[in-house]
Amino acid sequence: MFKFETDVLIIGSGPAGSAAAALLSAYGVRNVVVTKYNWLANTPRAHITNQRAMEVFRDLGIEDEVNQKAVAQEWMGNNVFCTSLAGEELGRLYSWGTHPNRMADYTLASPTKICDIPQNLLEPILAHAGAIKGSRYRFDTEYIGLVQDNDGVTATVRDRLSADGGNSQVAKDIGLPFEGQMGVGGSMNIVCEMDLTKYVAHRPSVLYWVLQPGSNVGGIGMGLVRMVRPWNEWLIVWGYDINDGPPKVTDELAKDIVLKLVGDPNIPIKIKSTSTWTVNHCYATQVAKGRVFCMGDAIHRHPPSNGLGSNTSIQDAFNLAWKLAMVVKGQAGEDLLKSYDAERAPIAKQIVERANKSITEFGPIFQSLGLTDTTDPVVMRANMEKMKDHNAAAEQQREQLREAILFKSYEFNCHGVEMNQRYTSIAVKSDGSAEPTYKRDKELYYEATTWPGARLPHVWIGNDNGHRISTLDLAGKGEFTLFTGIGGEPWMKAAQEVSAQLNIPIRLVQIGPGKKHTDLYGEWAAIREIKDSGCLLVRPDFHVAFRAKEVVGDPEAQLTEALTHLLSLNTKKIVQEKLHVSNSL
Secondary structure, rough: OOOOOOEEEEEOOOOHHHHHHHHHHOOOOOOEOOOOOOOOOOOOOOOOOOHHHHHHHHOOOOOOHHHHHHHHHHHHEEEEEOOOOOEEEEEEEEEEOOOHHHHHHHHHHHHOOOOOOHHHHHHHHHHHHHHHHOOOOOEEEEEEEEEEOOOOEEEEEOOOOOOOOOOOHHHHHHOEEEEEEEEEEEEEEEEEEOHHHHHOOOOOOOEEEEEEEOOOOOOOEEEEEEEEEEOOEEEEEEEEEEHHEEEEOOOOHHHHHHHHHHHOOOOOEEEEEEEEEEEEEEEOOOOOOOOOOHHHHOOEOOHHHHHHHHHHHHHHHHHHHHHHHHHOOOOOOOOHHHHHHHHHEEEHHHHHHHHHHHHOOOHHHHHHHHOOOOOOHHHHHHHHHHHHHHHHHHHHHHHHHHHHHHHHHHHHOHHHHHOOOOOOOOOOOOOOOOOOOOOOOOOOOOOOOOOOOOEEEOEEOOOOOEEEEEHHHHHHOOOOEEEEEEHHHHHHHHHHHHHHHHHOOOOEEEEEEOOOEOOOOOOOOOOHHOOOOEEEOOOOOOEEEEEEOOOOOOOHHHHHHHHHHHOHHHOOOOOOOOOOEOOOO
């Protein structure tokens, strides 16, 4: 029997596990990743990559590599609704921030851009980022079980002989509580190669929604043609009746489904893979127990609507990794780790409910086309044709369809869901102010604030050689950062003293005329919500940990009290125990 020890054991090499490994290695923490599979993702699966995930990649130094392999935002913008790719188009929706009115929101929010990178191309980048810094990967290694006590966690793994087919055995073993339901619907994926340039290049998109009454479960017959690589690799999503169990998807069946959705019987098709999966509506109400922490699909199980899956998984890792690193290094008390549950369990619930709600929001489209008035496919198609008539009813039908498609912005332009995450936990020191209210729809729009617990706003400032740099680029990298301005010297001195006393690196950023960093456009002064002499203490994951509007009282005492609170140093216990992290098996 082979035994090994590590500071952190990670079960699963998906986006959550590999991101956690890369971050921990960047922070100088030993970690081992075990996966029951013989390699990383072998199908495209997750793909939409939002700005918050891209900010994590930027912090890791892999943003450029991701962008090189990704499809850029400008090629993602047309969500097309049609009867087939070769058939009639019913409407389009500007998506993923590509509408001119929405592009500004996305541009102002982050130094990064949303993009589309299939999971089988992303995982090797993440794994390499971790391995090159010291992460150890053990493939064909199956998790069996664990025991934890006051001294640490002992996990048993073995060379994989067969898969148990379970969903997150770790979550089961530690008894995480869940709400919701698994298996509320059935779907199949068909990955194939075919050249669809003549049908899509003039309306570039990631997603093409095909409505063919009579061809699927329930008679409505909606299938999805998803671009994997433009414009010759595709992933087809098709439904099946969950009550009948998953069908046997032969190449013949797969080609028949693909040809119907494309609408051109002469397109050559090469089937690469097929698989079935279930639509889930399930989330953990608690995401950690003791020294075992779950993230990714282990704690939020939902359909791919809104593109929240891998993005949220990566953010789970970003939230947890710096906390683990500080506890392992003895810079924080164990209670800091309790903030992971407090901060990420609400997010798990939020994104599961949002993704499943997005499925129901196709209903108004079906209703506007007359697809819910009957179960007869012939009548359905006739109802769709009525939209072309010249009468009041047809005009109303056209308006209903237009509004129904526009309403899908809650799935395809849901910027606020992606970026508005504000934390309340022991890892945030409140300044006594109430959480700012949202001036616009908080699901559709991101609203920047420096309220403690919110993400540090991005603006471009100048450095000492006249080049622009994002406020986010001045933070992160596993360290706390203190932002201040003219008159904020007492905060800087205090931070240096506290850093030395607590052995916690604190990066100092002073923004103002004659300083290393200048407010080029005046945007920092407009968004910071503090005076020049005030300060923001920002966590390694870019969330504001402490805020002071100005210099009042004893800055050193205030910073000491804040860090003692948010790092749980009052009850600090130097840990030599081994910690354990799991994402979905």
